[in-house]
Amino acid sequence: MGHHSDQHLIKRLKEGDKQAFITFIGQYKHMVYTLALRIVKNEEDAEEVSQDAFLKAYQSIGTFKGDAKLSTWLYRIAYHRSLDCLKKNKRKPSTTQLQYEEVTNIQIAEMTWDHMERMERKQIIQRALGELPGDDGVILSLFYFESLSLKEISEVLNISVNSVKVRLHRGRKRLASVLEKMMDKETISIYES
Amino acid sequence: MKASEDKSWERFIDKAMQEANPEEPGIDFTEKVLAALETKREASAVTRYKAPISRLTWVVIGIVFSGVLVWASITGTSTQWDWASRMSSFINFTNPLERMALPDLEYSSIYSIGFFAFFVLLQILFMKRIFDRRLGLQ
Numbered sequence: 303m304g305h306h307s308d309q310h311l312i313k314r315l316k317e318g319d320k321q322a323f324i325t326f327i328g329q330y331k332h333m334v335y336t337l338a339l340r341i342v343k344n345e346e347d348a349e350e351v352s353q354d355a356f357l358k359a360y361q362s363i364g365t366f367k368g369d370a371k372l373s374t375w376l377y378r379i380a381y382h383r384s385l386d387c388l389k390k391n392k393r394k395p396s397t398t399q400l401q402y403e404e405v406t407n408i409q410i411a412e413m414t415w416d417h418m419e420r421m422e423r424k425q426i427i428q429r430a431l432g433e434l435p436g437d438d439g440v441i442l443s444l445f446y447f448e449s450l451s452l453k454e455i456s457e458v459l460n461i462s463v464n465s466v467k468v469r470l471h472r473g474r475k476r477l478a479s480v481l482e483k484m485m486d487k488e489t490i491s492i493y494e495s
Numbered sequence: 496m497k498a499s500e501d502k503s504w505e506r507f508i509d510k511a512m513q514e515a516n517p518e519e520p521g522i523d524f525t526e527k528v529l530a531a532l533e534t535k536r537e538a539s540a541v542t543r544y545k546a547p548i549s550r551l552t553w554v555v556i557g558i559v560f561s562g563v564l565v566w567a568s569i570t571g572t573s574t575q576w577d578w579a580s581r582m583s584s585f586i587n588f589t590n591p592l593e594r595m596a597l598p599d600l601e602y603s604s605i606y607s608i609g610f611f612a613f614f615v616l617l618q619i620l621f622m623k624r625i626f627d628r629r630l631g632l633q
Contacts, residue, residue: 327525335520356528427515446512478504
């Protein structure tokens with residue numbers, strides 16, 4: 303979203319314009335929900351966290367100084383609300399070491415990928431993202447879906463740019479490994495049916 | 496070799512992610528947020544309970560009481576209560592509690608009454624918290 307239209311939306315939100323709030327929700331609900339889901343790993347909790355994040359943003363828009371993008375500010379709220387939800391449910395962010403092997407059959411994987419139906423590919427990648435532990439899914443979602451820079455991601459997660467770079471690399475590698483395994487399963491299931 | 500392999504799977508992920516979309520929340524998500532906002536507004540309009548004695552007053556009372564206790568423990572029994580002895584010539588100080596007929600209770604009964612009162616108080620605090628949460632005051 304452009305900086306100018308951001309400013310206009312912020313101004314209207316600060317005035318308490320309900321229509322502006324509806325626009326605001328419409329623009330960011332998918333990404334806020336995606337971030338929450340990547341962390342809490344449960345659709346019901348993710349919706350509750352997302353609603354809570356929007357309410358919090360609406361109530362504290364007066365304190366928004368504009369030193370970050372509106373989206374970055376909102377994602378930061380959503381990220382912290384998701385962690386609070388985990389804390390409340392006495393769960394820890396999933397840090398289990400995903401057993402991933404070195405991606406070796408990349409050419410076969412690419413070929414299988416190309417031959418799969420588009421919808422099927424979409425579903426597989428959504429599932430694979432959901433299986434990633436910790437912040438990996440969050441970082442990949444912010445990087446690919448929102449095209450946020452490493453610096454902006456570091457602001458959302460409150461970590462250094464270098465950590466983002468390392469985690470992004472690790473996340474890609476893990477995703478490739480999960481995808482490779484899933485595609486094998488899918489391919490097997492195609493032959494079995 | 497390793498670097499070129501890394502590049503290949505990075506390209507693969509870039510390609511795969513291009514086809515993915517963010518997740519979809521429920522269709523009535525916006526309505527739910529607006530309804531939650533309305534509920535919050537209504538809850539904040541409910542008159543909040545205000546303690547008759549404020550927290551600050553309790554702190555001041557606590558400090559004064561502790562001060563008196565400390566002062567009494569330092570000065571001990573040697574303090575001459577001149578004003579009190581002078582007052583006794585005008586007013587006859589009698590302990591009204593002496594005339595009260597207290598029931599003759601066993602220690603065990605006293606303890607059980609004490610515990611009962613304590614748990615009733617505790618329950619009031621819990622109930623207050625539950626109702627505050629239900630009304631969205633917390």
